[in-house]
Amino acid sequence: MYFLSRNIVVAILALMLVGLLYLLIPGYRWAVEEIGFKNLNLVKKIEDKRRSENLPPLTVHEKRAFKIENYYYMQLINNSTPQNAVILLPPNSVTRGTRHTFLGESEWVAYFIYPRLCVGEDEKDKLPELYKKVTHVAIVKGWGYEKLKYRPIENEEEIVLPINKNAE
Amino acid sequence: MSIFFGIILLFLSGWLILKKLGVSIQPIEMLAYSLLTGIGLQSFWMLLCDVFNIQFSQPLLSVFNLGLVVILADFDAVKKFNYEQWLKTTVEKIKEQFLRPDLGSMLLLATLAGLFYLIAVKGMYWPTSEHDAIGTFDKLGIWFALEGRIHVSLYDVGLQGAGGIYPPLFPSAIAYCYLYGGNNPKILSLLFYIATLVIFFFALRRYTTLFGVSFFTLILGWSPEFYSHAALLLSNIPAAAYITGASLSLFIWWKEKEQSYFTLSCIMIALSLWLRQDLIPFAAAGGLVVLWFAIQNKEWKKVFVYAAAVLIPFITWSLYVKFSLHLSAAERFGAGSVITAAKLKLVSAYLWAYLGLGQQGGSPPGYFLYGVAFLLPIVLVFANYKHLTKDWLMIPVYAFVSLVLYTLVFLLIDENLQGATLQSLMESSFKRGLFCFMPIVLFYAAASSFSVKMFGMLESYRTNSEATRDVLG
Numbered sequence: 001m002y003f004l005s006r007n008i009v010v011a012i013l014a015l016m017l018v019g020l021l022y023l024l025i026p027g028y029r030w031a032v033e034e035i036g037f038k039n040l041n042l043v044k045k046i047e048d049k050r051r052s053e054n055l056p057p058l059t060v061h062e063k064r065a066f067k068i069e070n071y072y073y074m075q076l077i078n079n080s081t082p083q084n085a086v087i088l089l090p091p092n093s094v095t096r097g098t099r100h101t102f103l104g105e106s107e108w109v110a111y112f113i114y115p116r117l118c119v120g121e122d123e124k125d126k127l128p129e130l131y132k133k134v135t136h137v138a139i140v141k142g143w144g145y146e147k148l149k150y151r152p153i154e155n156e157e158e159i160v161l162p163i164n165k166n167a168e
Numbered sequence: 169m170s171i172f173f174g175i176i177l178l179f180l181s182g183w184l185i186l187k188k189l190g191v192s193i194q195p196i197e198m199l200a201y202s203l204l205t206g207i208g209l210q211s212f213w214m215l216l217c218d219v220f221n222i223q224f225s226q227p228l229l230s231v232f233n234l235g236l237v238v239i240l241a242d243f244d245a246v247k248k249f250n251y252e253q254w255l256k257t258t259v260e261k262i263k264e265q266f267l268r269p270d271l272g273s274m275l276l277l278a279t280l281a282g283l284f285y286l287i288a289v290k291g292m293y294w295p296t297s298e299h300d301a302i303g304t305f306d307k308l309g310i311w312f313a314l315e316g317r318i319h320v321s322l323y324d325v326g327l328q329g330a331g332g333i334y335p336p337l338f339p340s341a342i343a344y345c346y347l348y349g350g351n352n353p354k355i356l357s358l359l360f361y362i363a364t365l366v367i368f369f370f371a372l373r374r375y376t377t378l379f380g381v382s383f384f385t386l387i388l389g390w391s392p393e394f395y396s397h398a399a400l401l402l403s404n405i406p407a408a409a410y411i412t413g414a415s416l417s418l419f420i421w422w423k424e425k426e427q428s429y430f431t432l433s434c435i436m437i438a439l440s441l442w443l444r445q446d447l448i449p450f451a452a453a454g455g456l457v458v459l460w461f462a463i464q465n466k467e468w469k470k471v472f473v474y475a476a477a478v479l480i481p482f483i484t485w486s487l488y489v490k491f492s493l494h495l496s497a498a499e500r501f502g503a504g505s506v507i508t509a510a511k512l513k514l515v516s517a518y519l520w521a522y523l524g525l526g527q528q529g530g531s532p533p534g535y536f537l538y539g540v541a542f543l544l545p546i547v548l549v550f551a552n553y554k555h556l557t558k559d560w561l562m563i564p565v566y567a568f569v570s571l572v573l574y575t576l577v578f579l580l581i582d583e584n585l586q587g588a589t590l591q592s593l594m595e596s597s598f599k600r601g602l603f604c605f606m607p608i609v610l611f612y613a614a615a616s617s618f619s620v621k622m623f624g625m626l627e628s629y630r631t632n633s634e635a636t637r638d639v640l641g
Contacts, residue, residue: 002268003632010272010379010630017383018279027392027524027536035396036286043293060295060351067297102299107329110322111307117325127326
């Protein structure tokens, strides 16, 4: 025997339980609205715009640029240096509170610049061997010009330059 | 397509290993455990290649896995299997479900499926962007795949990241994903998330009604902090999956004396320590439960088997770290490793806040970061006071011992040596580590006499069944 009416009552109870959790507890609402639907709508918006303009699917680089504020700077490093470069990164005192918060952390930057290596100014005692091999300097907020062994023609706020004038 | 082949190989190799070890459980439950075992197996292949200085690659791993399949598969049983009968029974079961649907359970499970869809879209659309995944796990996974070894060049220049000292299971899984052509390893987080829910669902299904199981699985899967992590590439969701497997199978083994579950518990605890060595509090609590069983039943062999499952991965990785990677564990304990009243107050305040009952740091009051995943079991434990000493006594012991040891580690961390304040650790590592406790306490609450009786009464009402009512008393 199957009792449809009793099943409907239990289903209503289930619906009430889910509804109560959703309405009474902010965490559950956050999970559904902020984590779930907000992202779904964003993805839908991006994809709709892409299709309407007949553009190809977003690349990993484009998606990263959406999520990581200073991703353009990682690409600047890759475009400005040879593959065997060792990049000197600015200290945390320079990057703190800016869009470059993690730029001083070599462990984080290394992910984006393979096969190049990097070392933070704050890590010179921790990674002395790598620090000695620095070939390029990541200049941010004007920091890093003092590390160059020559005087560049222009002092740009953000640029990646070789440490020696004749280097690539 | 290649990634699907890779994932099928994970399931297949894991399944056959478990079968060979005599594990006999429900097929879907078996799939979840097979996945976890298969993923662990890949890191073992990679370590083996690394030790013998062979560069691993997709073809080599495929040869290893297919070779294992050929060796372990029981082809006679495959030939003799009555597919027609199996198909007929399965179709009948599905038909029965559709003709006489349990509407309440279906609604709860549909909600969970909807939530999974939302989180899967988020996880699979966006590339890795979490700080720790970029700094360690995904980076190591990429390097493992590129260089075909575990001791990658990052270790030689000190750029392996803070988690580079962790055992290789998670980065190996990520490397496996890349080697098989997967372009977003966050598929692993989704698989680990699903595996946690499936293991929980089937463990609990033995003791309560479908509606009860669906409800508690929804509470687990929807737990806000846990749910949001299913779209991230961090090691906390895998840790929850392995610890869920290790603990729930241990409880079932204790209750039912089914050897399959003891075997599963040993495999899962070994793999959890092959994922993160700081999961040792759960191994210690599990060891205590096994010892308790051994004293009661004079079965000492179990203690040795469990101890081997704990010690082998722990010692293997420690030796590899020392002799191959030449790393020493970061100093975390020193002069500042003292428990003070201020530390105790801070930790208690965070525990209280994580229950959703207080304000501490970045955790707003009433926000319920874990939903009711901790609060509901507390309420149900009080409601079940009459049966506290009869019902699943080993679970509160297990949960208490593991929680005390887990908290003790944080209380004893020297903040200067760690380079982080206790407050920041409570808001990151400690908070995410609580994922492992949720399935344990929810299982305890759901399988308690009071809860089983309540859901049994509801089932009796739904089916209008006198028989069910009689069985449940």
